[in-house]
Amino acid sequence: MSHSVDDIRSQLIALLPRLRRFARAIAKNVHDADDLVQIGVERALTRLDQWNTESRLESWMFGIIRNAWIDEVRARSRRDKLFGPEELGENVGVDVVAAETELMSVQVAMARLPEEQRTAVALVLIEGLSYKEAAAVMEIPIGTVTSRLARGREALQKMLGGAGATVQ
């Protein structure tokens, strides 16, 4: 597998739909999500040397996007202290994603999870990463992924009113 810059660029283009989906799942808001993807792509391109090619490109990208989001959450919390909580815009966009009530409630339920649980759920249940891969992305032990995932799932199932119990 070649890793020239051009090659990575074309892999990134192919990855954009998934990066957008991941960002959408963690950022709760369509606009923030795409901005996160853009930041992620730009950060990645300036530090390609830091990509450990043993790991999959998407895992590396998920990690960068997640870190960008954490930076933003922290910045926002500092800003909220300075400027008072933002009321406008909070969680806006969740209802844009899907018109169906059931699907919308999934977005809302996700948005209500604590950050760390939401990221674990997004990586494993939406992006299909293994626990081990998710642990590498989040830079935490596998056991921690498992427990965050378990708590996240439990909370989601509660919020979705047991809708998850319907077997497909």
Added chain:
Amino acid sequence: MNITDEVLMAYADGELDAATRSEVERAIAANSELAKQVDRHRALRTQLSNAFGAVLDETIPEHLKAAVSGQQSSSITNLAQVRAAKATAQQARRWSPANWMSIAASVTLGVLLGHFVPSERHSDSIVANAALERALSEQLASNSADSAVQIGVSYLDKSGDYCRSFATTGNDATAGLACRTNSTWQIRMLMPVEKSSGAAYRTAASTIPAAILDRVNHDINGEPLDAEQEAAVVKRGWNAQPR
């Protein structure tokens, strides 16, 4: 072994080694309640995939493709900068309260939304930083063309405070409204400002978003200060008019 929910979850996610897996399968076969729990875990995964799967079919925004091919400035490191770059790109639109509201609704982070800071919550209110403080205190609207902060209109508001609209230049161009309360400049409003790309700023007044002008119109007591009154109040350090 003790079949906890975490084990069932790992089973549903295909994370167990072969030995544990067959042990769980035996337990499930003997207990339909466990089987239901596994089904719930799998159904939740399906539900999540369905809910977020639609994103995959969306058209990729051009600016993201451009970012990958390196056609955009590569110094962007946070959401505020992304927004500033975007605002520069979308320069055509004029601000109005209506589109400000829609932008406020869609932009959560990075930009400073127009917060109305009650003056009694002094500790929480926004106070101008040193550079802005200096501009607000010393600068005249007429000589702000080349300055980092442009002063727009100055006036007395209905509660008797002096207020000035201002705009900062640069990437995070921001317009706002500051009022002199308890001998400090407090920011009453802040919002991103659109800038005509590449071109110099228009006159200070026209860079000020309509939403800020609306607030000025609402709060103002009488007429804005004219150049002479402005100069006089700057000279006496924004103290109330001598009686």
